[in-house]
Amino acid sequence: MSKHERWSTLLELLAGAGRIDVDDAAAALAVSPATVRRDLDELAGQQMLVRTRGGAVAHGVSYELPLRYKSSRHASEKQRIATAVAGMLADGDVVGLNGGTTTTEVARALALRAGGTCDGRGRRDAAESSAPVFTVVTNALNIASELAVRPRVKLVVTGGVARPQTYELVGPLTAGVLDQVVLDVAVLGVDGVDPRLGLMTHHEDEAGVSRLLAERARRVIVVTDASKMGRRAFARICGLDRVDVLVTDTGLPSATTARLTEAGIEVHTV
Structure with missing residues (x-):
């Protein structure tokens, strides 16, 4: 393990x-306690x-992992979710993306579907149409940096103050x-989905931005791996009644799927 x-x-x-013990962590990672101590230091x-x-x-109580440390968690599930979402969108759609590892994968899937890159000096592939396949509106700096070189994606980046933990502007x-x-569509990544309180995230400013994205969209798609289902976080984004589609992995319990379907949410497991 690296x-x-x-x-x-x-x-x-x-x-x-909320806390870890050196010996327990060493057993979980199958490394020596000395290695764990060095890592913790x-x-x-x-x-x-x-x-x-x-x-x-x-x-603190509401502990948030910086984005760079979350990118490797449930990576294959997030990639499958992203591919499924890209297939749900129509050419010409205006798509809102908040920040997060799963929405970053969605942005990459949209870029692949749109096709085309710049050569580093702003020149496009001659075979490409000038019309954008998608318009993407995002407050995430890392997503913006990946899509900026995609000539067939029209990119709109919000202003705001950058949060270093998630690269989001708020x-x-x-x-x-x-x-x-x-x-047309808001694709939202979340830190928790509570059956009573709805969509949740760790930071109140990010919750406010995600709420605005949902309010401005005709359709809301939530993307999350199944580990976040039933979890709570500090800040509420919106209720489940605002969600049209949930795309998650096959780890979602069948009882949870049934409850969400009864609530009028279209559930896709991939």
């Missing part, structure tokens, strides 16, 4: 329990956690842009 994989696993264990040096005698604790400038656009 250092990056160890760190991702340690942070995931910390996110789930390095993560503490990056202010990712707080070291304690014999382990570490999270900085705040009044973001809301100002979203108030002026109309979306």
Whole structure:
């Protein structure tokens, strides 16, 4: 297991329990306690956690992993979800994407479907049509950087203040842009789906942006791996009544699928 994989696993264990013990973590990672101690010391040096005698604790109750450490979790499931979502969209659609690892995969799937790249000096493939296949509106800087070189994707980036944990732009400038656009589809990544409270995320500013995306869209598609179903996070985005489609992996329990279907949500498992 590489250092990056160890760190991702340690942070995931910390996110789930709020604290970790060196010996327990060593057993979970199948490495020596000395290796875990070094990893925890390095993560503490990056202010990712707080070291304690014999382990570490999270900085706060609602613990949020930075995007760079979440990208390897459930990677194959997210790629299947993204491919399925890309197939649900029509040419010409205006698509809103919030930030997150699953929506990043959706952006990549849309780019592949649209086809074409620039050569680094802004020149397009001569065989390409000038008309964009999709218009993408996003507040995520990492998504914007990947789509900016796709000439057949019209890219609209909101303004705002950047959050380093998720690369998302938030705040009044973001809301100002979203108030002026109309979306065919909003594709939302979330940190939790609670059957009573609905869609949730860790940060209140990001919840506000995702809520605006949902309000401006004719259709809302939620993309999440099954591990987030039944989870709660700090900030509520919207109720399940605002969701049209949920795309997730086959780990979703059949009873949960039935409840969502009864609530009027179209559920796709891939």
